[in-house]
Amino acid sequence: MNSIDEIxxxxxEDFNTFTEWSDKYEYIIDLGKNLTLIPEQFKIDxxxxxxxxxxxxxxxxxxxxKIFFYADSDAIITKGLIALLVKVLSGQKPEDIVNSKLNFxxxxxxxxxxxxxxxxxxxxxxxYMKKYAEVYSKK
Numbered sequence: 001m002n003s004i005d006e007i008x009x010x011x012x013e014d015f016n017t018f019t020e021w022s023d024k025y026e027y028i029i030d031l032g033k034n035l036t037l038i039p040e041q042f043k044i045d046x047x048x049x050x051x052x053x054x055x056x057x058x059x060x061x062x063x064x065x066k067i068f069f070y071a072d073s074d075a076i077i078t079k080g081l082i083a084l085l086v087k088v089l090s091g092q093k094p095e096d097i098v099n100s101k102l103n104f105x106x107x108x109x110x111x112x113x114x115x116x117x118x119x120x121x122x123x124x125x126x127x128y129m130k131k132y133a134e135v136y137s138k139k
Contacts, residue, residue, distance in 0.1 A: 001054055002091075003096070004049075004088055004089065004092055004096055004097075004100045005104060007087060007088045008037065008103065008104035008107075009104075011084070011088070011102050011104050011107055011108065011119070012107045013026065013088070015027070015106035015107075015108040015109075016108075018134070021109075022097040023076065024108070024113075025055040025080075027076060027080075028080030028081065028084065029076050029077065029079075029080050030080070030084075031076075031080045031083040031084055031087065032076055032078075032080035032081075033079075033082045034078060034083070035071060035072070035082070035083040036070055036090075037070065037071070037072045038057050038058070038059045038070040038071055038072045039059075039070070039139030042057065042059045042070070043057045043072065044057075046081070047059045049121075049124050049125055049128050050124065051115045051120055051121060051123070051124030051127075052073075052078065052120075052121035052125070053075075053078075053118070053120075053121055054074055054075035054078045054121070054123070055073060055074045056071065056072070056073045056078060056082055056124075057072050057073070057131075058070075058071045058125065058128055058129065058131075059071070059075075060112060060129075060136070062094075062139065063115055063135045065093060065096055066089055066091050066092060066093055066094075067089070067090070067091075067093075067097060067132060067136055068090050068113075069085075069089060069093065069129065069132075069135055070086075071083070071086055077118065078118070078121060081118070081121070081122055081125065082125055083128060085102075085125055085126065086123055088092070088100075088102065089129055089133075092093055093134040094134070094135075094136040095133075095135035095137050097129060097130060097132075098130055098133045098137055100118045100130075102126060104127060105122075110122075117127055
């Protein structure tokens with residue numbers, strides 16, 4: 001399993017191959033299409049990310065000292081954004097998730113290309129993932 005930094009660097013390289021933001025959005029949408037989806041029975045309020053304009057569900061699974069995330073969204077861009085985060089953070093140790101800076105989001109120019117509501121939603125998704133990691137880091 002690659003480290004968070006290695007995965008982030010790989011994503012930055014992937015995004016740097018695109019010159020147009022329309023191509024970057026297509027890549028984000030494709031990531032969403034390949035997301036390991038949360039099972040339907042977990043699409044409940046307990047796993048809903050509050051603070052997102054669209055509906056987002058995020059379920060952690062703690063196994064062998066690592067957290068694996070399953071997610072879904074009813075909006076294609078948002079689904080791609082959560083897929084980006086899952087790609088970076090799923091399968092990592094709780095402490096590493098808590099301490100991750102997720103600098104790749106700035107490096108790929110994500111924050112300035114999102115509407116304020118999507119940007120808030122992205123922050124909410126990150127906060128939920130880090131909060132789950134904090135809980136599991138105490139186990």
